[in-house]
Amino acid sequence: MKRFDILTIFPDAFSYLSQSILFNAQKKGLVKINIHNIRDYSKGKRKKVDDKPYGGGAGMVLKVEPIQNAVKKIKLKNKKSRVILLSAKGKIYNQKKAKSFLKYDQIILICGRYEGVDERVAKYIADEELSIGEYVLSGGELPAMVVVDSVSRLVPGVINKESLKEESFSSGNNLEYPQYTKPETLEIEGKIRKVPKVLLSGNHKEIKKWREKHSKKLTKF
Numbered sequence: 001m002k003r004f005d006i007l008t009i010f011p012d013a014f015s016y017l018s019q020s021i022l023f024n025a026q027k028k029g030l031v032k033i034n035i036h037n038i039r040d041y042s043k044g045k046r047k048k049v050d051d052k053p054y055g056g057g058a059g060m061v062l063k064v065e066p067i068q069n070a071v072k073k074i075k076l077k078n079k080k081s082r083v084i085l086l087s088a089k090g091k092i093y094n095q096k097k098a099k100s101f102l103k104y105d106q107i108i109l110i111c112g113r114y115e116g117v118d119e120r121v122a123k124y125i126a127d128e129e130l131s132i133g134e135y136v137l138s139g140g141e142l143p144a145m146v147v148v149d150s151v152s153r154l155v156p157g158v159i160n161k162e163s164l165k166e167e168s169f170s171s172g173n174n175l176e177y178p179q180y181t182k183p184e185t186l187e188i189e190g191k192i193r194k195v196p197k198v199l200l201s202g203n204h205k206e207i208k209k210w211r212e213k214h215s216k217k218l219t220k221f
Contacts, residue, residue, distance in 0.1 A: 002102075002155045003032045004148050005074045007067060008111040009049055011035045013141045017148060025158045033148060034074070038062075041069040050114055059115030067110060067121050079105040083126045084147070086140030087112040090129030093143070097130070098150040109147060111140030175215035 006014065017033050018026075025031040039047040042065070050060040075081050082104045091097075101107055110117070110126060122129050132143040153159050180195040187193070198210045 001029060001032055001105075002152065003034070003076070003106045004151075005034045005036060005106065005108045006111065006144050006148070007036050007038050007070050007109065008139075008141055008144070009038050009062075009113055010111075010139070010141055011037045014145065016145055021158065022149065022152055025152055025155065028157065030155050030157050031152045036070055036074060038066045038070060041073065042066040053115065057115065061115055062113055062117040062121075064118040064120045064125070067117070068125055071108060071110075071125055075108065076106045081106040081108060082128075083108045083110070085110045085112065085117060085122050085126035085129045086131070086143040086147075087117060087122070087129050088131055088136060090131040092134070093130045093132050093147065095150070098147070099154060101147075101151045102154055107147070107151065109140070109144040111144050113139040175212075177211035177215040 008014075014033075014035050016022075017035075022031065022033070026033060038049050042049050042063070048063070049066050050062050053059070053061045071083060075083070080103065082101065084107065086109060110121065130143070130147070132146050137143065180199060184200065185192055185194045196210065198206050201207070
């Protein structure tokens, strides 16, 4: 079983992880996803998780103590674990990195927020920092879901093997061909739009040629 532990201050943001493929993966016992509220690991009545940055500046910074307490509590003993901080300054995440996470029993994902996270989390608690792209997000919750989804799909039994072979980035050519399904013909904005005849022919050799010809190169994260 692949276990994911997500540390966040917005635990209600993760309803996507209980839907569709991920729901079935958890039901089958192939994947386990735990959501942890960082506030639960903060001391004091106010359960404070952030504070003003030293040296001045706008916004607030996530404190190191609650995150440290959470990681200590949830990290599995005698298991291979990987602690990841999701932040704008992390290395860009890609399919190769997703595959590398299969060797770990547990993946702990720390969701950054506000103006950032105390740098001691990146230096001394997390094993690495990751970003899902060169753009700005409000926090690490969406990146965490991207990591969970992309890694879970690679866990044996979650996705049909044949489907995995045909998926983008799986073969290394990073190509995607056009897909069609029923109905065979349909009127769109006053014109009849049809499925290409070759896809209806049953000639798999010609279909393969057509798909190769019309494939487009995808951009990696």
